[in-house]
Amino acid sequence: MTSLDALIHGFTVAATPTNLLAAGLGVMLGTFAGMVPGLGISGTIALLIPISFGLDPLTALVIFGGIYYGAAYGGSTTSILLNVPGEGASVVTCIEGYAMSRRGRAGAALSVAAIGSFVAGLFGLAGLILFAPTIAGAALAFGPQEYFCIAVLALVVLSGISGQSMVQSGLMVVVGVMIGTIGIDPMSGVERFTFSLDGLLDGISFIIVVMGAYGLAEVFKTAAEGNAAVNPPKIGLRDLYPTREEISRSIPAIGRGSLIGFLIGLIPGPSGTISTFASYAVEKRFSRGRHEFGSGAIEGVAGPESANNGADSATLIPLLSLGLPFNAGAAMLLSGFLIHGITPGPNLVNSQPDLFWGLIASLVIGNMMLLIINLPFVGVFASVLRVPLNILMPLVSVLVLSGTYFIGNSLSDLWLAIAFGVAGYILKGTGYSIAPLVIGLFLGPLIEKGFVQSMVLVDGSLIGLMARPFSGFLLGAAGLFIVARIALAALRYARRPSSAHLAPVLASTPVSGLPQHNNDI
C-alpha cells in the first residue's frame, strides 16, 4: 500500500460523523485555548484527558490533534488586536500585527495569519506524509553542541531585530540574558539571584515579561496619553479583509515562513517560538515590504504565523515516527496517546495503520475547518477595535493579568508582569526597544544549557565544541555575521559626509516620538 492509498483510506476513517464532530470540537477548543492568554495546549488537553477515557482512541486523538492545531491559529488573535501575546510563538506577531491594528488593518492581519497558518499546516502535513521516517532520523543528529551553536547564531542575528543602534540592542540583550539566569539552575540545582523569594525560584518566565512589557505597557501608554487617544479608529466593513496588494505581498512571506517553520520544527526544543523569530528576521531583511517594518508590514505577520504552524506540523514527525516529543505541546499530545494505550513510534504506522492514517487525515480536515471557522470571525474580532480605548484598555489589563495567573497559578507572577509593564512603558519612552531583551531572556538559558551539557560531553575542550561539522558551520556563520555588521558600520562611517558625521548614528536610532514606531517594543 503506498502512502497515497493509505492516506485515502485514512480519510474514510476520519470522515465518519463522530470523528468529524471530534475534529470540529478539537479545533474550536484549540482556537479558544490559543486565544486566551496563558491557557495553552497543555492545560486544555490535560483537562480533557480524564474525560476522554470512554471514547474510541482515534476519536480522542482527533480531538487532541485538533486542539494542538487550533491553538496555533488562535494565538495570533490577541497579539494582533491587543498587543497581548498568549504564548511564545505569537510574541513576534505583536510587533507588526499590532502596528497594523493601530492603522485599522487588523482584519487584513487576522486574515493573512489564518491563511498563512492553513498553508503552512498543509505544507507540514505533506512533509510528514512524504518523508516522515527519513527526516526524523536526521533530526536526531542535533545534539547539545549543535543546540548551543544555533542558539548563539540566533542571538547574534536576532539581537538586531529591533533596528535600533547596536549598542542599545546589545545592552538590552545582555540585560535579558542576565534576567534569564535568575532562579534554580536546571543543570546544577543551585539557586541564583532568588533573594530567598519563592516567586523567583523558577526564574522569570519570558512569556510573563512579554505580557507585561507589551500588553500592560500599551495600557499605561494609552492612559498617559489621556483623552486624546480614546476615540477608536473608524473601520469600514470593506477594510476588514486584505487588499489585493496585501495578499500578493503575503504569498512569498507565507512560503518562506512555512519552509523556515518546517525546518526549525525538526529541531528538539521550543521550535515554534524560535521559528517565528527567524521568520521575522528573514522577512525584515528580504521581503518587499522591509521598509515598512515597525509600522505594520503585512509580511511580519504572514511569515511568523506560517512558521509557527509549519513548526507545529514538523514537530509531529519525530513524535509520530520516533515517539519523541520535541516540545511541551508534543509531550502533551504524547501523554494523550499513551493514556489511550497507543505508543507512537516506528511501529505505529505498521501496527495500527487505521489509527495513524486516520489521525493524519483528520489533521488535514481540521486544518480546513480552522480556515473556514476563522475567516468569518475575522470581522467580529476586528470589531473589538471599535470599542473605545477607555473601555478596551481595562479589559486588556484583565486579560493580561488573568493570563499571567493561568500560567503557573502564581501571585508573584502577577507582580512580575506589572513590574515589567512599568519597565516596558519607561523603556518605550526612552527609545529602547524591549525585543532584544526578550530574545536574550529566551535564548540565554538555552545557550547556557547547551554549553554546560557540551562541556561535559567534550571533556571541557572548546575545540571539541566546534569540531562537529554542523556546530562548526553554525558558529562560523555567527562569527561572519558579527564581522559583516561591523564592516558595514565601518563602511557607512567612512562614507559619511564630512559636514554631518553624526547623521548615521542618528539615523540608526529610532526616535521615540514617531507615532508609527511606537510599537517598536
Added chain:
Amino acid sequence: MPCRPNLFRRRSLLAAAAAAAVSCLTLGTGAAVAQGYPERPIKIIVPFAPGGSTDLIGRIVAKVAEQKLGNPLVIENRPGAGTMIGLNELAGAKPDGYTIGMVTSTLVLQPLYGNTRYDYPNALQALAQVVVTPPILATSAQSEWKTLKDLLAFAKDNPKKVKYGITGIGNSSHIGPAQLARAAGVEIEPVTFDGGGPLMTALLGGHVSAAAGSPVDYKSQIEAGKLRALVNFGPERSTDPLLKDVPTAKELGYDAEIVSWTGVAGPKGLNPDIVKKLSDAFVAAMADPEVKAQIEKLGSDPVAVDAAGFAQRWSSETAKLKQVVAETGILDLVKSQKQ
C-alpha cells in the same frame, strides 16, 4: 527589677490559658469538623505542569477518589523548581484538609541537599502512596555493550569516558548509577537534561552513551528495538513483560538500589480523622481496576499504601539516602556547585 518575673509569669500564664483554650476549641470542634468533612471541594496541588506523568496520575486517581469522598477534588498545577514551588505551597497551607497535594520522591531528596524552605518529611503529612517506579539504565540497541558488565568493563579501562544522561542532579536517575559506579569502582560522568523527553532524544541520537530514568520514558523505545535496558535499580525485577529479563543491580552483586514514587500528602497538623478519611479514599481508589489499568498504560506500577506506611517510607528513605548521597559524593558535588 522585681516586676520582671511577674510580667514573665503573667505572660506565660496568659499563653498557657490561650493554648488551653485553643486546644479545647480544636478538640471540641475537631471531631465535628472531621465528621462532616469534606463539605466543599478539595484542592490538590500538583507540583508539575499539566500533562506530565504525575499530573496525569493525579487526575486519574482524583477522579475515583472524589467519588469516595463525595466532593470534587480540583487539580491546581504549581510547577517549577524541581517540585519545590508546589511543595512549599503545600507545606505552608492551612491544615484544614481542603488543600492536599501530589508529592514525589523529591520531598525526601531535596532536604538532603540543604536548600529547601521546609524539611518536607517533617513539614508534610503523608496520606497515601499510589505509584512506585524503579529507574533503569539503558543504552542504544546498537551499542557494543550487551550487558551491564560490558559497560562497566569499558568504564574501568576508560575512566570518565562513559557519559550518561540523567533528568536532574541528585535525583533518583542520578543516585542509582552513582551507587553503581561506586560499587563497581569505576568513574562515569552524568550529563543533566531537563526531562525524560530531551534525554531520550539525546540517547537515540548517540549524544550520550547511556541514560538513566523512569521506564515510563523508555518502554516504547525498548519495544521498538531501539534501546536496550541494562539494569534495573529497583529492589526486584519488574513484572512488565518488556522489562522482566532486566536484572537488578543487587542480583549482579552491586549495592545499588533506589526507587522513585508518587503519592498524596497534606500539610502537617491535619486532624487524624481527616487523615484517615483521605488515606482510605486514595487507597480505595487504587483498588479500582480501571485506575490500575490506566496507570499501567502510562508505564508506572500502581500501589496502594496507606498514610502510616507512606510516612514510614519517608523516614526510612531519609535515613538511608542521607548516607547514600554522602557516600556516592553526590552531596559534595551539589555543595561544590553552590560555591
